[in-house]
Amino acid sequence: MNQLASPFYPGTKLQFAWNSSALGTFKECARKYFYSYIEGWTPKGTGIHLRFGRLFQDALDFFDKLVIQGEGREDAIDLMVDWVLQMTWDGREPDGSGGTPWETGDANKNRETLLRSVVWYVDHYAHDSTSTLILSGAPALELKFTMEFPALTPKGEPYLMTGHMDRLCQFGDDKFIMDRKTTKTTISPYYFQQYSPDNQMSLYTFAGRSIYDVPVAGVIIDAAQIAVGFTSFSRGITTRSEGQISEWVTDTTYWLRLAETFAEANYWPMNDKSCHDYGGCPFREVCNKDAAVRDSFLRTNFVISHESSERILNNE
């Protein structure tokens, strides 16, 4: 996968490599998918949330790996803190000098709350009931995957699904994928309801069973509420039966065929029933304008980064 330059066939707008985010965005609204993945627009100022979430996951993956490799717990915490401090120091010169602390301008998600969150997390789960699986002699951590999906593109090749799983673990008599999430909002039972049915959790379960030949029951979701003055943690479980996974594969195939249709027509329609969902679509103010002026509005309020497509290539 690393040698591919794009998740799209060259010279086309037909995507052959997908991740759960791309698939989810396409399901929400084809126009939103077009702006995000085909044209590569990203709303200004959203980078800090992605970076914060990624660092939170990576810091805890780093800690898990250290402990499994035999590092003492307190030593592992010290190394994790050092890692976070270094990863949130920006603008260092090539000779290693200079730089400044990462400034987000966000009271909830910043360098200090990130450090607080990972230290509080490892203390909160110090006596965790889950244990990391060992696969082929290595701990099942930071599992990046690229797998063939059982549906062919118009070019006769299997579609590819990519992603990244934090951890495969044992909990009780069952095996699960673990996924860590951060949010600013209070974590209520409603928070976990969003993961069933859910595109990402179904894909992860499917991938876990297919790639690693592990009878994964589903996904354990570790959610962290990142507030200004505290971080709180909740854990939920979502499972998938074989029948549910089979149905998800069938449904996903239909969605991929729809994506082919739009790519062939070079037109991606709006789903104007999704504009106010998920906290409001970032492209809502674009779509409510006449097509003649949308381009200038996009250039004012968004940047072209193709970050969404790059995340597919980086198995994120």
Added chain:
Amino acid sequence: MSSLSELFSRDPLLLTREDRRVIIEKLRADRANYMAAGTRTGVTKEPKPKATGTKVTGLNLSDLGL
């Protein structure tokens, strides 16, 4: 002893293990205060254990330690 804000503003390559220990202990003290505040007011700062997502047959959610 350096203040926490001074430690955070310093190049991490110049921080010692003792500096990081100060940071970790401060963060842990903050957590202890947060947990104690929840106990005093009777407010559960962290959500009470309830069945979340799809219920899993054969698992006791209380084992999750929520």
